[in-house]
Amino acid sequence: MRIVAVGDVLMHQDVQRSAREAETGLRALWADVEPLIRGADIAFANLETPVAPTSGEPGRPFRFNAPAELPAALKASGFTVLSTANNHAYDQGSAGVVETLRRLRAAQLVPVGTGSTRAEAEQVQVVQANGLRVAFLGFTDLYNINLNDKASGPWVRGLDPAAAAAAVRAARAQADAVVVSIHWGVEYQHVPLPRQREVALQLCEAGADLILGTHPHALQPVELLEHNGHRTLVAFSMGNFVSNQDRMYLPDLFKVDGGDSRDGVALQCRLVRQRLPDGSVRVTVADPVCEPLWNLNNWQAFMAGEAKRRVIRVLWVNAAIAAAQADLARLGNPPADPEARRQAQDLLNLLQIRRARATECLGTTFVRQ
DSSP, rough: EEEEEEEEOOOHHHHHHHHHHHHTGGGGGGGGHHHHHHHEEEEEEEEEEEOTTTTOOOOBBOOOOOOHHHHHHHHHHTTTTOOOSSSSTTTTHHHHHHHHHHHHHHOEEEESSESSHHHHHHSOEEEEEETTTEEEEEEESSOOOSOOOOOTTTTBBBOOOHHHHHHHHHHTOSSSEEEEEEOOOOOSSSSOOHHHHHHHHHHHHHSEEEEEEHHHSOOEEEEEEEEEEEEEESSSSSBEEEOOOOOOTTTTSOOOOGGGGGGGEEEEEEEEEOOOTTOOHHHHHHEEEEEEEEEEEOOOHHTTTTTSOOOOOEEEEEHHHHHHHHHHHHTTTSSSHHHHHHHHHHHHHHHHHHHHHHHHHHSSSSBBB
């Protein structure tokens, strides 16, 4: 069974504007990576916004809200499981948590980490695909607003390491594999905190197969942990999937780290059932691959009057590099259209810089070149 996981879905105002001005709406934001998503048996993302247009207020900086169309767009693009446990979960209050869950479930998406009650937020979500049962758990280590009050009311599941390890052990009794989403770490940092590493090891020892980290808005390493023959693939931070962060970055004017919040990754792996020599059966993580992603953002050109509309688009970096190279070959040298060749060369240079940066942050082991 193939899993693809991406980072934070952030519905900044300009992200929503770009979608409104595109012919295909919200799906235009990530249309270039849709083949990656739709090719998976399970596709995961961190939904870092409520979807509460009825009970909430319009989104604004640092207090998010997403349009009603977002769940259907994510589902149509191939997403299946969304973490809703993060520091923006309560941006539209307790009612916003409940409305978000209702809208996600109506779109046949599986939310993890929040609930209309504490028991619901802490309930393991089991997804079946290709004959395997995969348990999902979601936690946040950070809150902007913590409205957890009564267990009978809306709840966003916090990270207590001992409780999380116990939840993983319990989930293993219900499923063939366990995937844990955790919102943790420090924003814009590329090195995991000691706490992140300690928790990851505890969850590996408890039997987690895959740990998907979000929150820093920058990439952190992907590593394989091992305990008593059990392997856990850990993505400490998958960066942003779509956002308007670092919109001013230009590679010829800024240091390379000036674009770090526009980097993301599509982490791919397979869960494989294997029969061991003693006759027992276990599911293991196989073939992990990191595909770098990049948020194309035309803020500079739009502000200079060189573009008529805002464009924010997630690029599959390796596919976009191949397309730019093909464009250069087609245009020839000397080119019939010098401006088109310059644009293709500029894009190729940018993408090669960002792929190298993503490889530096994620580690060279799993990044596809």
